[in-house]
Amino acid sequence: MRTLVCFPMKSLVKTYLPTECESLVAESAEEYFRLAKLYRPEAAVLFSEMFDEPVWEWLPRVQEVLPEGVPVIIVPLYKDESLIATVMEKIDPAGLYILPATLNQEEIREKIALILGVTQQNEELPAAKGDGIVYTLMSYGSSGITTFCINYPILLAKRNPDKRIVVLDMNAQKPDLTRFFKLQLHHLALFRPDLLEMRTALARKWERGCKQISHLPNLYYASATCNWKSGEISNLLTALRQQFDYIYIDWGYCFPETEALHRLIYESDRNLFFVRADPFGIENAKAWIHAWAERGVKYQVMLSHLDKGQTYRIGEGISVYGVVPRISNARLIQSHRSHSVLVEEIFPPKPYVTSLQAMVDAVHADEGAVVCR
16 A cells, blocks of 8 residues: 655654555655645555644645545644544544554554554454444433443353344543553554544444454453544444444443434444332433433433342343443452453352343343343
């Protein structure tokens, strides 16, 4: 791929580019604009330190001199990153990608390869059927969504080795899933320009931007914590349905109610409301579910932190998807600090694993909602 690179040292350019890229180097901003018109490259990689003009002046111009549809990748300095992101929100960002300023040389090369689609997949998996199911998980907080997303998909992936499963952390307020699996370099927001059009969204191989679990090649995790626009949510879900069989989204707090949250709720196949098994949690969940029922949206309850022998009353007209028993705080803290997955420990908490396994069996058998006592 013929790639025009704007970088101050021609001898170092190859260390930033994938081997599939044939580099043409501009050592100044003026030379970039000249070479872009002269050679019409297939891609461009620009280091923000090369431009002396304000961002809002040079950023729109770098695309204007290129053929339509040519991807432009910006490698920013720390001081430029936030301003470039702000300017991108104001202009047409189609085909314009910005890398995080925290990346090292090798990581920059990997991200460029991902964006340009020149990476190779390590292992061929059965293709998804194209009708993947989207589960949106949300709550009023501290109800076990992150722990569920760490453990449940592991069992689901083992039970269904022929199914592609992806778990997204969209909890912008508390991205615990991103921290647990170290997903900072597996952030789908990098590919937001692909979500402007359905055609480009479907063309992107989304699993390549995710973190693949080494011993479960059909299970992927990714961070997606940003201020999504409702249209981006729609195109992302459509693309993920085409490429994965099960999509689990950890949205986290159901407040504040944003346009993106509303779009996600309406377009998900199943909305699961995680509720702590206490009177306040149950009453708040009932109010939320009844309010959305008036808008035509069905919710199911995932009741968590249930003590042995504890009884509960959810109310008529509310479906219970599953019941998860309480895990001691000491056990949870130990698991999170050591990055240990409970269901894969030698001595896992048996009631917890049993409840998750019952849900896995129900999904595998297409039985719908399941209540585990």
